[in-house]
Amino acid sequence: MIPPSPAARWHPDTTVAAIVVRDGRLLVVEERVGDALVLNQPAGHLEAGESLLQAVCRETLEETGWEIEPVAFVGAYQWAVPDDGREFLRMAFAARPLRHDPERRLDAPVERALWLSPQALAAEAARHRSPLVWRVVADWLAGQRFPLSAVQRL
Structure with missing residues (x-):
């Protein structure tokens, strides 16, 4: 069997997202994309050498100033941007807030x-x-939770 050419390989953007809840409210970020202000979970790309759990903690801190503790894996979500076909693989985690650095x-x-x-x-x-923003929240609201042991870094 001939291996696929490098151009034929598929490489989705791997991202993490945090569902952080305090007093019944969700931690979200308002971010600028082009001329629009959009809403998202604290989310971002997995970086080389880090685990998914490290990534979700880092991204949440960088985007919100909140340190968190992941408590459950909510799910894995695949989505293609309709305009350009770019694909994302999002790993979503439920987490509890620990400390905030307002500065x-x-x-x-x-x-x-x-x-x-x-x-x-x-x-x-x-x-x-x-569409990932609400889908992850809807699944969390429906009680979808998996143990963190479902996500492993070997």
């Missing part, structure tokens, strides 16, 4: 972090960065 500078393009009720987030569907 921490947030990573661009994040403008601010805020806490929204699930209803308020749903009402802003037109501003969600992607």
Whole structure:
């Protein structure tokens, strides 16, 4: 069998996202994409050499100033951007907030972090960065949780 050419290989962007809840509200980020301010979970790309759990903690801290403790794996989500076909593989985790550093500078393009009720987030569907934002929350609201042991780094 002839291996596929390098051009034929598929390489989705691997990302992590955190569902962080405090007093019934979800931690979200408002970030600038082009001229629009969109809403997203604290989320970002997996970096070389880090585990998925390390990545979700790092991204949440960088984008919100919150240190978190992951408590469950919510799910893996695959999505292709309709305009350009770019594909994402998102690993979503439920986490609890530990500490906040209000002086921490947030990573661009994040403008601010805020806490929204699930209803308020749903009402802003037109501003969600992607369909992944609500799908992950909907699964979490439905009680979808897997043990962290379901995610391994060997």
